Amino acid sequence: MAKKSFKLENINDIKEFFDSYDTFIFDCDGVIWRANNLIKGVKEALTLMKKNNKRTIFVTNNSTKSREEYFKKFSSLNLPVDINDIFSSAYSTAYYLGKVINFPKDKRVYVIGTKGLIKEIEDAGVNAFGYEDNITEPFVNEEEIFKSIKPDDSVGAVVVGFDMKINYKKYAKAYTYINHNPECLFLVTNSDITYPVQNSVLPEAGSVVAPLIAIANKEPIFLGKPTANMINCISQKFNLDLKRTCMVGDRLDTDMVFGKNNNITTLLVLTGVTSEETLMNQNEIIPDYYIEGLNSFNQII
Amino acid sequence: MAKKSFKLENINDIKEFFDSYDTFIFDCDGVIWRANNLIKGVKEALTLMKKNNKRTIFVTNNSTKSREEYFKKFSSLNLPVDINDIFSSAYSTAYYLGKVINFPKDKRVYVIGTKGLIKEIEDAGVNAFGYEDNITEPFVNEEEIFKSIKPDDSVGAVVVGFDMKINYKKYAKAYTYINHNPECLFLVTNSDITYPVQNSVLPEAGSVVAPLIAIANKEPIFLGKPTANMINCISQKFNLDLKRTCMVGDRLDTDMVFGKNNNITTLLVLTGVTSEETLMNQNEIIPDYYIEGLNSFNQII
Structure with missing residues (x-):
């Protein structure tokens, strides 16, 4: 039985x-x-x-909020919770880089994700960049992509989290860093493919990252539950x-x-x-x- | 042997x-x-x-150019080629909708892709929309997505081709049309995951569509080679x-x-x-x- x-x-x-x-x-x-x-x-x-x-x-x-932002929700509900008790997939990713693998101080992480995710990574003492790729006008053109996106040995990891500002340039950059630098890690905050909204669901990090998984020459490392x-x-x-x-x-x-x-x-x-x-x-x-x-x-x- | x-x-x-x-x-x-x-x-x-x-x-x-645009390349090389001899994955998609399955005149196709792809589909007598989602500023926010993206029975197909202007709103709309309308077809111009550029490759339609394949409740229909x-x-x-x-x-x-x-x-x-x-x-x-x-x-x- x-x-x-x-x-x-x-x-x-x-x-x-x-x-x-x-x-x-x-x-x-x-x-x-x-x-x-x-x-x-x-x-x-x-x-x-x-x-x-x-x-x-x-x-x-949820990879979009820093622990501080998340803590506000606990506070607003008067719950006896300390900010250090909170473990989001964003924080887990930052902790993995900063404490588990001791990500090198002279390397950088390219982040596809929110300000909250970047903040967590930076707070762990890791150099992060990528938020500047939330480009608007002039949008993006092929020539710009050819010229601006180059392999970069200083990028030691690409991190992908939920990102409503995902765009082609981010995919192209992330792909170039991942595939052209054998040392570059490929991290994903969490593997969830959807998250619930009123009467429906929308794409979560696990589906936002799908184009990169399709073309990356290495397996992604997932960090969340x-x-x-x-x-x-x-x-x-x-x-x-x-x-x-x-x-x-x-x-x-x-x-x-x-x-x-x-x-x-x-x-x-x-x-x-x-x-x-x-x-x-x-x-x-x-x-x-x-x-x-x-x-x-x-x-x- | x-x-x-x-x-x-x-x-x-x-x-x-x-x-x-x-x-x-x-x-x-x-x-x-x-x-x-x-x-x-x-x-x-x-x-x-x-x-x-x-x-x-x-x-x-290549799904980005209309046959007319493609024909210019043949002409510039002085090749004895007629425009009707050209069969791109964009045209194949348009032909499939307009001639093979006789896509209903009272339905619309939501297109993720270039102007060239939309033009081919419209030239086949099929109602197409989607180019207006190449939004810039104000970019996109969660509330807008919740409010603006609704299931729509008039959308009889979603077509995804190569698109350098891919964004979250397009994924969310396409997903909502595909998953909430059992009749809605899910077409992909071609399954190639990369295309070559100088010294590298970049994501093609087959990887651009990966988030939708991850969350769609039906199999995509590919049209290219x-x-x-x-x-x-x-x-x-x-x-x-x-x-x-x-x-x-x-x-x-x-x-x-x-x-x-x-x-x-x-x-x-x-x-x-x-x-x-x-x-x-x-x-x-x-x-x-x-x-x-x-x-x-x-x-x-």
């Missing part, structure tokens, strides 16, 4: 679970909030965790004991896979996109535990 | 070959010209073919006897595959990228015949 998720509902089970972990890594949407609305009991549950010296870490694959790189960055930064770390999320195919791929205990909450019925009617992804929501922890206060 | 290409060098073999075909389909670069330089003997060979009532058709996967759609359009337009039609090109992996995939006799010329040595040292793609160049036909005058 296949393994089943264990439901945390009994107060003793919840308490035992709570005592078994030092660190909780949270996905935000569907766990902490839904769009801009705080989910019931979350503030109290996070306060309980802080009081019990649990480390709480908030992860998001569900990659091992994301968990390695988090683990290195906070010096975590991964045996006492739990990934908490509402999505089977991202959050739970993220935990499972990286051998971390997984806890599914039912306050987001996955219902108990959906969980039960599939057997591809089996979280270790599931719970109604973070509010359930408050019964152990 | 594997089949080998037959080399046309003996005058009798060349004459017999010449008499066996009514139509020659030519790739241009490496066969007719190299960049802007006419290859030796080509003008005379084409004149010989015309005199002998051979049909000569010139195919290119080496697809059957291209040969079907050519065949329908000229009412060809494909048994008496020969594909002439310099590239094994595109031109020769194009002929082979579509059961047309293939003739490789050695005036382009493939040398006799390269041809002999591989056994993946075996053209039916090969010849030094079009100039070799002139010995039968």
Whole structure:
């Protein structure tokens, strides 16, 4: 018989679970909030965790905002969160460059992405450029591309994140750096191909980068969930004991896979996109535990 | 023993070959010209073919120019070519919409591509739009995208060709039309992922369209070489006897595959990228015949 998720509902089970972990890594949407609305009991549950010296870490694959911008959202909801608890795919990318691989000080990173992403990379002590390619008029012409885009050995990495100002010149530059310099890394903040908007979805970083993946002569390195790189960055930064770390999320195919791929205990909450019925009617992804929501922890206060 | 290409060098073999075909389909670069330089003997060979009532058709996967623009290049080289002999992937796309599938008169096509591509589609009696999305300032913002991009049942097809003015709004619109309207076709002028420039290559239509392929809920239909759609359009337009039609090109992996995939006799010329040595040292793609160049036909005058 296949393994089943264990439901945390009994107060003793919840308490035992709570005592078994030092660190909780949270996905935000569907766990902490839904769009801009705080989910019931979350503030109290996070306060309980802080009081019990649990480390709480908030992860998001959104690469467009710096942690500072993201922190404002937590502050506006009066949540007991420190800016250092936030781990976005932008920050993960910056941390990977600055701390994990010690990106050389004399090299530069060409960034396709937002100001927020560039800021995170620069804050990690890494030279970044690319924002100036949000060119407008005169748009771009073939001759300009031929003349201006040249291989450049000083470019040690290309980073691609979500970018609504994507254009041909950026693709052409990124491609030239990646393919003409064998040392040049090819990093992508996150592999998500769409993100939700009202009644639809729009292209995310994973599809914005698709032209480069098609023509690059090397494999891209993805940094966000569900990659091992994301968990390695988090683990290195906070010096975590991964045996006492739990990934908490509402999505089977991202959050739970993220935990499972990286051998971390997984806890599914039912306050987001996955219902108990959906969980039960599939057997591809089996979280270790599931719970109604973070509010359930408050019964152990 | 594997089949080998037959080399046309003996005058009798060349004459017999010449008499066996009514139509020659030519790739241009490496066969007719190299960049802007006419290859030796080509003008005379084409004149010989015309005199002998051979049909000569010139195919290119370049989707950026209308046939008129392309025709100017032939004229500037004093070649005996009629505008109707030119078959670009832009024209092939237009012909497919207008003649092969009889695209409805009350529907519209959203085009990501150049003016030349839009002109070809309009000339085929098909309503096209999209050029107005080469927006400059104010660039684009999320709110504008949410508000302005809506599913639209009047859009019966999205066409993507090479486009140096590609931007996020175009991807978002194309995606919305393709995914929200089950009837909406998804056409791509050609599948080439790069095109050559000085000392390098740059992204072509096949990579420009990659974000849409990543997120579309249907398979794209490609129109250029080496697809059957291209040969079907050519065949329908000229009412060809494909048994008496020969594909002439310099590239094994595109031109020769194009002929082979579509059961047309293939003739490789050695005036382009493939040398006799390269041809002999591989056994993946075996053209039916090969010849030094079009100039070799002139010995039968």
